[in-house]
Amino acid sequence: MNEMTDEDARAEIERDRRRERRVVWQAALALGVVLAFVAVRLLLVGWGV
Amino acid sequence: MNAQSWIETGRTVLAVVALICALIGAVPAVVMAMQFLLAPVHGFVNHYRRAAPFFPRVAIIVPAWNEGAVIGASIDRLMALEYPAGRLRIYVVDDASTDDTPEVVLAKAQQYPGAVHHLRRAVGGEGKAHTLNHGIRHVLSEQWMEALLIMDADVIYLADSLRKMTRHLADPEVGAVTAYIREGSAQKNFLSRFVSFEYVLAQLGSRRAQNVLGAMACLAGGAQLHSRANIEALGGHIDTGSLAEDTVTTFETQLQGRRVVFEPAAVVLAEEPHRVEALWKQRLRWARGNVQLTRRYRNLWFRPSRRHRLGSISFGLTWFSVALLPMFMLAASIGLIVLYEIDSELAHVVFRSMWIVIGCAYIYTIALAVQLDPPTARAAWREVLMFPGLLSIMVMLSAFFPGLFTATVPGLFGLHMTAIGVDAWQLSVYAWISVCMIGAWFAKRLDQMGAPNWLMALYVYIVGYGPILCAITFDAYVKEARGAAMVWDKTEKTGRVLG
Numbered sequence: 001m002n003e004m005t006d007e008d009a010r011a012e013i014e015r016d017r018r019r020e021r022r023v024v025w026q027a028a029l030a031l032g033v034v035l036a037f038v039a040v041r042l043l044l045v046g047w048g049v
Numbered sequence: 050m051n052a053q054s055w056i057e058t059g060r061t062v063l064a065v066v067a068l069i070c071a072l073i074g075a076v077p078a079v080v081m082a083m084q085f086l087l088a089p090v091h092g093f094v095n096h097y098r099r100a101a102p103f104f105p106r107v108a109i110i111v112p113a114w115n116e117g118a119v120i121g122a123s124i125d126r127l128m129a130l131e132y133p134a135g136r137l138r139i140y141v142v143d144d145a146s147t148d149d150t151p152e153v154v155l156a157k158a159q160q161y162p163g164a165v166h167h168l169r170r171a172v173g174g175e176g177k178a179h180t181l182n183h184g185i186r187h188v189l190s191e192q193w194m195e196a197l198l199i200m201d202a203d204v205i206y207l208a209d210s211l212r213k214m215t216r217h218l219a220d221p222e223v224g225a226v227t228a229y230i231r232e233g234s235a236q237k238n239f240l241s242r243f244v245s246f247e248y249v250l251a252q253l254g255s256r257r258a259q260n261v262l263g264a265m266a267c268l269a270g271g272a273q274l275h276s277r278a279n280i281e282a283l284g285g286h287i288d289t290g291s292l293a294e295d296t297v298t299t300f301e302t303q304l305q306g307r308r309v310v311f312e313p314a315a316v317v318l319a320e321e322p323h324r325v326e327a328l329w330k331q332r333l334r335w336a337r338g339n340v341q342l343t344r345r346y347r348n349l350w351f352r353p354s355r356r357h358r359l360g361s362i363s364f365g366l367t368w369f370s371v372a373l374l375p376m377f378m379l380a381a382s383i384g385l386i387v388l389y390e391i392d393s394e395l396a397h398v399v400f401r402s403m404w405i406v407i408g409c410a411y412i413y414t415i416a417l418a419v420q421l422d423p424p425t426a427r428a429a430w431r432e433v434l435m436f437p438g439l440l441s442i443m444v445m446l447s448a449f450f451p452g453l454f455t456a457t458v459p460g461l462f463g464l465h466m467t468a469i470g471v472d473a474w475q476l477s478v479y480a481w482i483s484v485c486m487i488g489a490w491f492a493k494r495l496d497q498m499g500a501p502n503w504l505m506a507l508y509v510y511i512v513g514y515g516p517i518l519c520a521i522t523f524d525a526y527v528k529e530a531r532g533a534a535m536v537w538d539k540t541e542k543t544g545r546v547l548g
Contacts, residue, residue, distance in 0.1 A: 029420065
């Protein structure tokens with residue numbers, strides 16, 4: 001058990017809220033991986049299906 | 050019209066139907082990708098702005114049946130949660146245990162006077178919902194409780210998890226909050242690692258998206274925090290008429306206009322099945338529950354409402370992309386095979402287009418998921434790569450790189466595939482999209498036959514973990530159609546969860 005002040009709790013909420021923004025950059029990186037894979041495909045096979 | 054024209058028209062109609070069926074196969078992957086595209090939006094559309102420091106008096110209900118080996122440690126960990134002193138009470142609802150559960154709990158009640166309570170059901174075995182209701186009736190009969198936490202006896206709440214959940218209840222519009230259940234077995238095997246990565250996908254990815262959409266599919270059974278007002282509005286009890294009581298609670302909360310929030314920063318460790326047979330039993334119960342709820346809420350789907358978001362198109366797609374997954378796969382296989390017989394070149398184009406889309410969705414989903422929980426992804430890197438199975442990955446590669454397995458690979462060995470061989474390969478690829486479910490079913494048989502762990506792992510890496518989940522859903526259709534008895538089997542645990 002511990003006693004957490006309101007100030008500490010508010011700071012923790014703010015920290016977690018900011019941490020969520022990281023997912024935006026993670027998603028951008030994931031899209032980059034997809035683009036790289038598509039680029040390899042285009043290089044080897046071209047546009048056609 | 051002469052006979053030839055009729056035949057031509059018939060072929061065209063059949064080809065269109067087959068084309069539609071084939072394209073339907075891409076729906077689940079596209080919906081999954083849609084959810085993962087929404088996940089980053091959670092960085093801006095979330096509930097943190099309305100969260101505030103809030104420490105209600107929490108009654109923790111722990112249903113227990115023969116949990117003597119783990120319940121003592123669970124109580125100690127709960128009492129060590131970072132939460133204000135005197136604002137936690139633990140109610141262990143003993144479902145007529147035959148082991149030393151009562152003695153262990155009573156000893157803990159003496160160790161933590163006033164904070165630990167032992168509630169005993171004289172007759173047990175009716176299922177978890179009945180056990181929970183016994184405890185809920187008791188805590189509602191007192192005025193002390195302001196929030197109710199429902200959990201399992203063997204899960205471990207990280208020290209800060211409860212307070213990270215309660216802060217959302219500061220918003221009176223929120224009825225319930227759930228946490229991230231992370232697979233936490235001390236000794237993992239291939240299957241528990243597959244489950245751990247599945248939870249990253251289903252929770253850290255999908256539930257973030259559901260937060261954004263404002264419609265939650267399910268509160269985790271081992272981590273659901275309710276406000277007192279919510280549990281009272283639900284009638285003061287949990288549904289006992291289906292195998293998916295957690296989902297019913299989630300739906301009813303939202304249907305009454307209250308929000309359900311997923312808190313990704315609140316982490317709860319749980320031990321998940323290490324054997325395919327145990328996984329099958331657990332997931333069959335969940336899948337049958339979902340089939341039952343799909344029927345029960347038949348007037349809800351795709352009917353938008355101002356009161357809740359469960360009737361939205363996006364939530365309907367999310368729900369049915371899982372509930373109908375085996376149907377989508379069957380449709381894709383049958384559609385492609387029929388199309389191949391009518392027009393093989395068109396079938397190739399449709400297959401490649403569809404699987405390039407599926408492949409891109411899959412790569413994006415996996416690439417994002419591994420970043421959402423890096424320790425889990427690192428520990429399960431083989432399972433991350435083999436999630437759909439080696440054979441399904443080959444299907445994907447054959448779409449991305451035409452001729453890879455019919456010309457390039459045989460060519461490396463100086464071989465040449467004949468036209469019949471190419472035909473057979475192509476039809477096998479189309480068939481595998483749904484036949485993988487039979488392969489997955491055989492994994493259960495193999496486990497029942499006592500296959501060693503290394504063989505099971507090899508087999509599941511080849512067939513895939515995704516197809517196992519799909520086959521279980523198909524089994525749920527069959528069991529529900531046959532009206533098989535509803536049995537609430539307790540998933541066997543060893544009690545070895547990392548603290």
